[in-house]
Amino acid sequence: MTTPPNLATITARHTELAPHIVRTPTVCCHAERLLQASGASSLVFKFEQLQHTGTFKARGALSVLSTIAPDKRASGITAVSAGNHAIAAAWAARRAGLSASVVMQSNANPFRVALAEAEGARVILAEPGPPAFAEAERLEREEGRTFVHPFEGEHTTLGAAGVGLELLQDAGDLDAVVVALGGGGLISGVAAAVKAIQPNCAVYGVEPTGANAMQQSRAKGEPTTLDKVATIADSLGPPMTLPYSFALCQQLLDDVVSVDDDQICAGLRLYQEDLKLAVEPAAGAALAGALGPLRSRLAGQRVGVVVCGANIDAATYATYLERGTAHAAALLAPG
Numbered sequence: 001m002t003t004p005p006n007l008a009t010i011t012a013r014h015t016e017l018a019p020h021i022v023r024t025p026t027v028c029c030h031a032e033r034l035l036q037a038s039g040a041s042s043l044v045f046k047f048e049q050l051q052h053t054g055t056f057k058a059r060g061a062l063s064v065l066s067t068i069a070p071d072k073r074a075s076g077i078t079a080v081s082a083g084n085h086a087i088a089a090a091w092a093a094r095r096a097g098l099s100a101s102v103v104m105q106s107n108a109n110p111f112r113v114a115l116a117e118a119e120g121a122r123v124i125l126a127e128p129g130p131p132a133f134a135e136a137e138r139l140e141r142e143e144g145r146t147f148v149h150p151f152e153g154e155h156t157t158l159g160a161a162g163v164g165l166e167l168l169q170d171a172g173d174l175d176a177v178v179v180a181l182g183g184g185g186l187i188s189g190v191a192a193a194v195k196a197i198q199p200n201c202a203v204y205g206v207e208p209t210g211a212n213a214m215q216q217s218r219a220k221g222e223p224t225t226l227d228k229v230a231t232i233a234d235s236l237g238p239p240m241t242l243p244y245s246f247a248l249c250q251q252l253l254d255d256v257v258s259v260d261d262d263q264i265c266a267g268l269r270l271y272q273e274d275l276k277l278a279v280e281p282a283a284g285a286a287l288a289g290a291l292g293p294l295r296s297r298l299a300g301q302r303v304g305v306v307v308c309g310a311n312i313d314a315a316t317y318a319t320y321l322e323r324g325t326a327h328a329a330a331l332l333a334p335g
Helices: 007-020 032-038 057-065 084-096 110-118 130-143 154-171 185-197 213-220 243-252 261-275 281-291 314-325 328-332
Strands: 026-028 042-047 077-081 100-105 122-126 146-148 176-180 202-208 255-259 302-307
Touching (some): 007 057, 007 185, 032 042, 032 328, 042 154, 057 146, 077 084, 084 110, 084 146, 100 130, 122 130, 130 146, 154 185, 154 243, 154 302, 176 185, 176 281, 185 202, 185 243, 202 213, 202 281, 213 243, 255 261, 255 281, 261 281, 261 328, 281 314
Parallel strands (some): 042 302, 100 122
Antiparallel strands (some): 026 042
16 A cells, blocks of 8 residues: 655655745635635635746656756656646756756647746657657657656655645645645645645545546546546646556545536636636636535635646637636636
8 A cells, every 4th residue: 555655754855845946825815705605714825836937846846856866867857748847847957957858748838848948958749648758768768867757756746745734834724725636746745744734634636527537546446547638727637647646646635526627717717806816727727626516515614725837828828718707607606
């Protein structure tokens, strides 16, 4: 059985990374419309969109790079990503003095490709899924690069655990924490920290309906690969779950729910109107989950929501914001 990292291990890694990462703000929500719609007694938001590279991913990437053996450093790193992980891996490599050749999906947003290149990475485009991972494996084999996985592994989870640790340190006792869920790297870390500090605090994951690999895996009791992925939240679109992150999510999460793309866009709209934040769809999913399928379970509770990232170009954001206008009222309506 996979054992989650304990609080001592989480705290030690957080202390090690602290000089290099941003301790992002934990902000209490005073927007009456959101508070009323959620039914929560209080809402706090962990602003990971203010982390280096615009998402929580910097924590996991830096955590993994901190473990690379000295004799492997000269060969640099590689990674596979739709965007955010590639940017974070490139940033972490630059900070560590390593070279980075990252594989990005051929359908990746050009805005994110440019951000990865701006961090000094060589970007190689490949077809999504197995072809992209095959290209990273080639770089491992032929160039000796260390592969930094986008979500799987103990050190990725340990890096992300800092989000949960800081959230509870800054917010105090919470009854529930809501986190967007893709491959499970973020939520496995957040849940490990939260459950180590406050075992009775519920941790809920929110997936897109078109990329609900964790929901399906939990139902089957084993990691699962989807036949296809269809969601605007590309950061939440890994087509599969993998053993380590799945095992932790199976042990630590109280539930996983899903929201559709219209609800995600509504979440973006409410972030913009009520919290004055411009964020990416993955972040919109968490708020949509809190106001939608989780609302009845969060009523009267002290709730934390992780705002996982904000890497989105202006034109795409405007399109999703407009789409969200038609669906925000439904998300706010009494349950």
